[in-house]
Amino acid sequence: MKNQYVVYSAHWDHLGIGQPDRRGDTIYNGAVDNASGVASVIEIAEAFTKLPPAERPRRSILFLIPTAEEQGLLGAEWYVRHPLVPLVRTAADINLDSMNILGTTRDFVPLGAERSSIENVAEAIAHERNMRVVHDPRPEQGSFYRSDHFPFARFGVPSISLKEGDTFDGRPAGWGERMFREYNTAHYHQPSDEYSDSWDFRGMIQEADIAFAIGRRIADLDQMPHFNPNDEFAQADRNRR
């Protein structure tokens, strides 16, 4: 199984230099979107290297930091057309795009997991942490089609993009939704997507831990994940095998 791979992906690009905001700032830092995801993939890679030999997963792990996501997933699209490891031996992609900087939650969204057998893995990992898997709370955002896991899905590789849920520890109902809207209006794809001392890294650590656990579990499964027979990507999954 060593020649089969679980992929972790996080895009490193953002928007570069652009229109100034009200403060005259022209640098689009992309601290949340997606330096936070890149940092998490690097930490996950380090965590895998620190596992004692007896606990290392059966499959191998591949860490992918594609570019030009913001221009239309171009880096990931290029990767699936020129993969380092043939897609028939690619078990899954776990994508991280914009980590949770707001604190720990009691739920998480493994975006796209319900399309494939990854759903069982996500449910098991949630159960072990006394957490809940929730479906995409904002399907109107079309998030499944808007990050680097999507080209993998289109080429038949079961994939998810992990997002935090809306139920934050110590916060009232609706707080998470309000914070999402605030970020989306005030910082998303703007120069003000910057690091701030107000970030609560406990949420990011929790999210990276969940991503690590899901990938590790997939890497130990007897069978590679597969799309559900009726899913729109099931044919692509059959074609690559």
Ligand SMILES: [Zn+2]
């Ligand atoms: Zn992004």
